Amino acid sequence: MTVQPVPILSAEHVGVTFSLRGRPLHALDDVxxxxxxxxxxxxxxxxxxxxxxxxxxxxxxxxxxxGRVMFDGTDxxxxxxxxxxxxRRRVQMVFxxxxxxxxxxxxxxxxxGEPLRAxxxxxxxxxxERVGDLLRMVGLPAEAAARRPGQFSGGQRQRVAxxxxxxxxxxxxxxxxxxxxxxxxxxxxxxxxxxxxxxxRHNAMMVISHDLALVYHLADHVMVMYLGRVVExxxxxxxxGNPQHPxxxxxxxxxxxxxxxxxxxxxxLREGPPSPLNRPSGCAFHTRCPIAQPRCSxxxxxxxxxxxxxxxxxxxxxxLAGRTMxxxxxxxxxx
Amino acid sequence: xxxxxxxxxxxxxxxxRVAFSTDRGIAEAVRGVTIALRPxxxxxxxxxxxxxxxxxxxxxxxxxxxxxxxSGGISVAGTDVLAADRAAMRRLRGGTISMVFQDALSAxxxxxxxxxxxxxxxxxxxxxxxxxxxxxxxEILTSVGVAAAAERMRAYPHELSGGLRQRVMIALALxxxxxxxVADEPTTALDATIQAQVLDLLxxxxxxxxxxLITHDLAVAAEVCDTVYVMYAGRLVEFGPTxxxxxxxxxxxxxxxxxxxxxxxxRRSVLRPIPGAPPRAGDTPIxxxxxxxxxxxxxxxxxxxxxxxTITEVACWHPQEGASR
Numbered sequence: 164m165t166v167q168p169v170p171i172l173s174a175e176h177v178g179v180t181f182s183l184r185g186r187p188l189h190a191l192d193d194v195x196x197x198x199x200x201x202x203x204x205x206x207x208x209x210x211x212x213x214x215x216x217x218x219x220x221x222x223x224x225x226x227x228x229x230g231r232v233m234f235d236g237t238d239x240x241x242x243x244x245x246x247x248x249x250x251r252r253r254v255q256m257v258f259x260x261x262x263x264x265x266x267x268x269x270x271x272x273x274x275x276g277e278p279l280r281a282x283x284x285x286x287x288x289x290x291x292e293r294v295g296d297l298l299r300m301v302g303l304p305a306e307a308a309a310r311r312p313g314q315f316s317g318g319q320r321q322r323v324a325x326x327x328x329x330x331x332x333x334x335x336x337x338x339x340x341x342x343x344x345x346x347x348x349x350x351x352x353x354x355x356x357x358x359x360x361x362x363x364r365h366n367a368m369m370v371i372s373h374d375l376a377l378v379y380h381l382a383d384h385v386m387v388m389y390l391g392r393v394v395e396x397x398x399x400x401x402x403x404g405n406p407q408h409p410x411x412x413x414x415x416x417x418x419x420x421x422x423x424x425x426x427x428x429x430x431x432l433r434e435g436p437p438s439p440l441n442r443p444s445g446c447a448f449h450t451r452c453p454i455a456q457p458r459c460s461x462x463x464x465x466x467x468x469x470x471x472x473x474x475x476x477x478x479x480x481x482x483l484a485g486r487t488m489x490x491x492x493x494x495x496x497x498x
Numbered sequence: 499x500x501x502x503x504x505x506x507x508x509x510x511x512x513x514x515r516v517a518f519s520t521d522r523g524i525a526e527a528v529r530g531v532t533i534a535l536r537p538x539x540x541x542x543x544x545x546x547x548x549x550x551x552x553x554x555x556x557x558x559x560x561x562x563x564x565x566x567x568x569s570g571g572i573s574v575a576g577t578d579v580l581a582a583d584r585a586a587m588r589r590l591r592g593g594t595i596s597m598v599f600q601d602a603l604s605a606x607x608x609x610x611x612x613x614x615x616x617x618x619x620x621x622x623x624x625x626x627x628x629x630x631x632x633x634x635x636x637e638i639l640t641s642v643g644v645a646a647a648a649e650r651m652r653a654y655p656h657e658l659s660g661g662l663r664q665r666v667m668i669a670l671a672l673x674x675x676x677x678x679x680v681a682d683e684p685t686t687a688l689d690a691t692i693q694a695q696v697l698d699l700l701x702x703x704x705x706x707x708x709x710x711l712i713t714h715d716l717a718v719a720a721e722v723c724d725t726v727y728v729m730y731a732g733r734l735v736e737f738g739p740t741x742x743x744x745x746x747x748x749x750x751x752x753x754x755x756x757x758x759x760x761x762x763x764x765r766r767s768v769l770r771p772i773p774g775a776p777p778r779a780g781d782t783p784i785x786x787x788x789x790x791x792x793x794x795x796x797x798x799x800x801x802x803x804x805x806x807x808t809i810t811e812v813a814c815w816h817p818q819e820g821a822s823r
Contacts, residue, residue: 209689209690209691209692210660210689316775317547317775318775319775346546346547346714346776347546347714347715347716347755347758347759348546348754348755348758348771348772349546349771349775350758350760350769350771351758351759351760351769351770351771351772352771352773354760354769355768355769355771358768373689373690374690374760375690376717376759376760376761376762377760379760379761379762380760380769403762413691414690414691416694417690417691417693417694418690419693419697419715419717419718419720419721420717420759420760420761420762421716421717421720421744421756421759421761422761422762422763429694429698431691431694431695431698432691432694432695434645434661435659435660435661435662435689435691435692436689436691451691
């Protein structure tokens with residue numbers, strides 16, 4: 164057994180509440196997450212799940228109402244912008260849209276070099292060398308430095324965005340849907356690049372995605388979120404191979420892939436997720452859950468440890484996965 | 499391939515080309531595509547961005563951008579789309595053939611209620627009273643899984659969730675019982691569980707309706723369609739029955755797409771991307787457009803474009819055998 168690795172960045176029991184037209188919107192409710200060097204945490208969920216808010220909290224771009232954010236042993240929850248400066252360098256982000264996130268007027272060399280100049284980490288010949296190294300690391304030729312983003316394809320721009328994020332040598336890389344806007348053949352290039360980068364640099368990584376199949380090729384651990392809460396958190400293999408929360412099972416069933424799952428069990432949920440402004444009582448998933456019982460609308464299931472490194476917030480874990488559609492319909496009849 | 503026993507095509511595309519003038523000359527987005535869709539067929543047109551799949555879809559409804567030059571033969575339910583006058587095209591669109599777009603918010607009229615858009619479309623194509631049309635609208639909304647349909651009729655598009663808006667657009671496409679539906683990335687902007695609902699809906703559509711599903715995602719195509727056409731750089735490179743195409747893809751591009759797709763049965767195996775990127779329209783190389791990214795390309799591939807995938811089932815000088823993974 165190796166020693167349990169220590170997380171470098173974590174959210175502890177974080178709560179975030181927005182006010183929308185005078186009503187409270189609980190974007191995050193008691194959410195904890197740990198990002199560990201050399202490992203990848205994936206946060207999976209649909210719109211309104213709070214996954215991007217969690218990323219903003221971890222970036223210290225969003226204040227929290229409850230809980231705290233810890234970085235490298237320090238509580239950074241309430242630090243001033245000035246005190247956060249070293250933190251800003253060590254936690255970097257890659258965004259979804261490589262067209263919007265790169266300044267079209269700057270050359271690629273300037274874009275990648277900017278964080279280094281701004282933080283006074285390199286200048287002159289050393290800066291040029293560093294930019295060249297970064298370009299090589301993301302699989303672009305050194306000549307790319309002189310060109311502008313408009314001359315590159317979407318996949319190449321995302322490589323530039325990754326090179327810029329890596330420039331200040333960060334400990335943590337957060338990728339928010341970083342490959343979802345790319346074509347399939349290019350997506351795979353960037354997924355592999357993120358893995359290669361991590362193998363070479365041993366950085367901690369958090370991946371935010373709506374796509375469980377992609378996550379399967381990137382993550383060590385997966386957290387599934389629904390309406391601001393974590394419903395299940397487990398090692399990647401356990402989430403994919405043996406989902407315990409009915410929402411995880413439904414999400415898995417809803418993900419089209421080309422593998423030989425053949426006539427897989429289809430779990431088609433009714434409607435869409437309710438508005439976060441009208442979060443259902445009890446378990447927020449109960450309005451769409453095929454196996455919901457009266458208890459589910461009355462009590463909030465806590466996120467409790469299960470076998471292995473899994474936690475699940477459900478009164479009836481594992482009751483949906485592995486059933487056939489026939490079982491499900493006969494279950495639903497009496498209700 | 500024998501064609502004698504097949505029903506007459508409801509959509510007949512012959513050597514369709516869609517070209518744009520650019521400051522660097524003519525850029526062809528679609529470079530000679532021939533496809534025949536039979537009544538009730540569910541066909542997917544799969545390709546990456548820039549493959550020309552959307553332009554081909556738009557050309558079937560005669561709604562390519564005004565700057566596009568469309569040539570070849572486009573016959574939809576017997577109407578020659580390239581020769582038909584505006585009145586004939588209006589009858590065709592929304593009545594015989596209709597389209598579902600990726601972005602329902604910009605495809606629906608933002609200042610009119612869902613109900614009035616449905617009612618108007620129904621009355622434009624059928625001699626219905628307002629009350630009859632309203633009844634039909636509620637019926638069709640209910641059939642596509644919109645709960646409390648009568649109430650939703652009063653909603654404006656922006657008041658609905660993405661999934662509901664997509665259902666409204668599908669209802670709008672279905673309300674006149676069209677023979678053909680062209681759905682362009684209908685689920686791409688949707689969350690996974692909502693995508694599953696919409697795919698279910700497309701699967702459950704009447705077997706009388708011909709479906710052309712345009713998508714970048716082979717896995718989505720496989721969920722709904724019996725036949726898959728693969729496009730690359732404006733051309734058809736391969737087509738075939740879905741299962742056969744997935745199990746024994748012959749074109750190196752199709753094989754590459756399959757190897758690059760994430761899947762659940764190969765734990766963290768490295769995905770095998772296709773190197774490089776597709777050419778931009780107007781920058782298509784001489785010879786086979788895929789040659790610069792193809793592991794099997796030789797001198798012949800770089801000089802002579804293989805015959806398009808209509809004469810043979812695969813447009814390649816070196817078609818491959820066996821599974822892709």
